[in-house]
Amino acid sequence: MxxxxxxxxxxxxxxxxxxxxxxxxxxxxxxLNLKGIPRKAPKIIPVVWHLPIADWVKVSTDGLAKGNPGPTASGSVFRNCRGFVKGFYGLSLGIRSAFFAKLKSVILAVSFAWEKGWNKLWIESDSFAVISSLQNYTFKPPWPLLNEW
Structure with missing residues (x-):
């Protein structure tokens, strides 16, 4: 021993x-009288949610994948200028990548808002890649999303 x-x-x-x-x-x-190597403490970034301005609807949207690719889901919450929920959705997207799920979530949010007549939409996403894609006029989405894009 x-x-x-x-x-x-x-x-x-x-x-x-x-x-x-x-x-x-x-x-x-x-x-065993051994010293461990502790992990570094995570960097905590304070996040503040802001109300949209009057007549605007703010949508907080996200997509996720368990694995990449893996089972994916998408969801969004729509709020008015007083912070009240105007609508929401959540759904499964099948086996896809995390980027696909996050991009599809934004596309669905815009479509949902359009159907409701909410034409002043503030989109909030935690994905830098998706936000960059929205700002890039030459971006080509994955082919399954091309028609919706």
Whole structure:
């Protein structure tokens, strides 16, 4: 048993990656008298949601994929200038990429707003790639979204 612990201690000197930070990991390391390599604290960025101006509708939209590609979903929430919910949706998109899901979410949000007659739309997305695509007049969407784009 002593030899195994010595090997573990010697091998731990070669490890450069951070530990998983679970309670079990910490207990195992303490039991073996080893020091763990803690992960760096995440950078916390404060985010403030702002109301849209009068006569505008703000849509917070997102898409996600479990895996890339993987099962995807899309959803949006529409709010008026007082913060009240005017509409929302959520739906499954099948097996796709995360970018596809996020872009499809914006396309669906614009379509939903158009059908409701909300022609002053403030789109909010957490995807830099999607926002950049919206601002780029030469952007070519994935072919399954070409007609909707």
């Amino acid at each position: 002593g030899t195994i612990v010595a090997w573990i201690k010697e091998g731990s000197l070669l490890i450069k990656a951070p530990m998983g930070n679970s309670v079990l990991d910490l207990q195992i390391l303490q039991g």
